[in-house]
Amino acid sequence: MRSIFHLLIFLLIEGQAFSQELTPPKELKAFDAPYDSGNVLYLTWKGMPYDSEKVDYIVYISESEEGPFFEIGRFKSNTHFKADKNWPAWAWKRTTEYHYFEISSFIKEGKEIPLENGKTYFLKLLVTDGIKQVKSNVVSAFPKGNLFNLLKLNNLIYMIIFSVIILWFIARAKKRELFLRKIPALEAIEEAIGRSTEMGRPIYFLTGRLGMSSVSTIASTIILGEVAKKVATYGTEIKVPHTDPIVMSVCQEITKQAYISAGRPDAYREDSNFFITEDQFSYTAAVDGLMVREKPAACFYMGYYYAESLLLSEVGASIGAIQIAGTDAEHQLPFFVTTCDYTLIGEELYAASAYLSKNPVLMGTLRGQDVGKGFLMGAVFIGTGLATLGTITGAMQIVSFVLDWFKGF
C-alpha cells in the first residue's frame, strides 16, 4: 500500500513538468554586460514553472531583426540562474528567480564572430521539451564599454579610507616624530659601511630586477639615498650595477643628491651607477664576476629579485662580504635568509626606507599601513567568525552579503 502511495507521489512530481504548459519566457531582456570593456551581451528572463531537466532553452542571435538567427546556446531550463554568477551583492542580484545567459560571440558560416561594440544584435529564446516548441519575442541590445566597474566598489572605498588615514598620519608625522620599532638589519648598515671603509673596499648596492613602477624598487632607491649619504660621509666607494636604464637614471640623481646633502659633492662619481644588461642571467654573471674581482666588503640587495637572488648572495658570501638583503619577493626570501647576514622580510623593506630617512611622509605612510594591517586582522577575525556561523546556521546567503565586502573581484 505504502509503495503504491510512493509511486503515486513520484508520478505526480515527475509528471509536473509535463503537466506545465510551455509558454513564452517572461521579462526577457537583452542588455550590455555591465562593468566590462564591451563586446559582451547578457540575456535575462524570469524562471518559469516548467523549468526542469526535461525542458531546454535555446538562445538565438541575429544581426537583423528579420534574421537569419544563429543558435548560440542550448541548456537545461533548471540551470543558468543569476545566482550562479559570483558577483558581489551590491552589483548583481544573485537569485534563482531569473535566468541569465552571456554572449560574446556566435558562429556564422563556420566562423566565430565576436560581438562588436556599438552594433545592435537581436536575440530570441526558444523553449522546448523535445515535442513542443515555444518562441519568445525578439529583443535587442548593443554591447559597449563601461566607464565604471561597480564590482570594484569595495576597492575604491578602501582606497579612499586608507588614503585619508595615511594623509592624516602624514600630517601628524610632520608635527611630531612617530615611533617606529627597531629593525636589526638597519642597525647593521652603519657597521657594514664602517667595515668597508676600514678595509678600503667598495660597497655594492643592487636595486633589484624591476622597473620604477615597482614599490620595492622605489623603496630600494630611497634606501640607496640613505646608504649613499653615509658612504659619502665615510669616504667609501659605492657601486650600483643596474639592469634597468630608467632605474639607473633615477639612482644617479639620488646618489648625486646624497653626496651633495652629505657635503661631499666632489667625491661623487658619475660612474658609480652603471648599466650592465637587461638580461637576467648575464646581469647576474657580470655582477658575480665583478664581486669576485673587486671583493666588496659589503653587499646590499634591495628590491625585487628572481632566480638570481641565490646566485648573487652566494658569491657575496663566498668572498666574505657583509650582506644585507631586503625583498618582497617571497619566493626569494629563503635564499637571502640563508646566505645573508641580515634580511629585511617583505614589508620591512618599505619600513626601512622610512626608518632610515625619518621622512614624515614615509613615517606617516607606514603608520597608516599598520592601521591597514589592523583592519586586515579585524576583517579576517570577523569574516572567519561569520563564515563559521553561516555554515552552522545555514544562513550563508545573509553572511555572504557581508563577506562580499572583503573579496577581490
Place this chain on the structure above:
Amino acid sequence: MDLSILLGAWVAAGLTLFIFSFLYKDNFFFKLGEHLYIGVSVGYSITLLIFKFMRPKWFTPLFGEHQWILLIPTLLGILILTRFIPRLSWPSRLTFAFIFGFGAGLTIPRSISGYILQQIQGTVIPMITKEGTQISYTFRDFSNLLVFIGVLTVLIYFFFSVEHKGAINILSRIGILFLMISFGASFGYTAMARMSLLFGRCYDLTLFSSKRYYYATPILLCLIILCFLIHHVLSKKHSV
C-alpha cells in the same frame, strides 16, 4: 651531421665548461664566457627592442599610420635623452615623474585587490564542515585554523608602530616561526628545481661527449685543463 648543429654543440659545450670553470677559480675562460654572454644579451635586447617594439609600436603607427597621439610618448622619451647634456638634464625629470605617477596609479588598485582583499578572501574560511545537517571537524578544518593563526601572527610581526614586548613579542615570534617554515619549504622546492637545471646542463655535456659530436666535451675539458696547467707552470716560473 649538419655543420651548424655540430658547431652549435661545440659552442654550447665550450661555453658551459667556461662558466663551470668558475668553480675552480675566476679565470680567463670564465671571463670570456661572461663577456660573451653579456655582449650577446645586450645585442639581442637591442634587436628585440627595435624589431618588436620600436618599429611595430612606434615607427610604423606614427609615420605610416599617422597616429599623432604617439607624439606624447615620443616627447617623453626624447626628454630622457637630455640627460646626456648635464646642464639641460632637468626636463628628463618630467618623464620620470610621469613614470612614477603612472606606476603608482597602476599599482594601488591592483595591490588593494591582489594583496589585501584576495588575502582576506583566502583566509576567511569556515572552521567546521557541515554535510547535510551533520557538523564535523576534519583535517581540512585544522588546516584552515593553522592558516588563520598563521595570517594573524605574521601580520603582528609586521606591525612597526608597536614595540615587540610581552604578548605581542610572543605572537610575533609565532609569526616568524610560520614564516621560517614556509621559507624552508620554499627553499627545498626551489633547490630541487635548480638541481633539475644542473641535470639539464650535465645531460647536454654527456650528449656532446659522444662520437656523434666528435667528443666535444672531453676534448674541450682537456684543453681547458691543459691551459690551466700551462698558466700555473708559467706563473710559478714567473714568481720564482
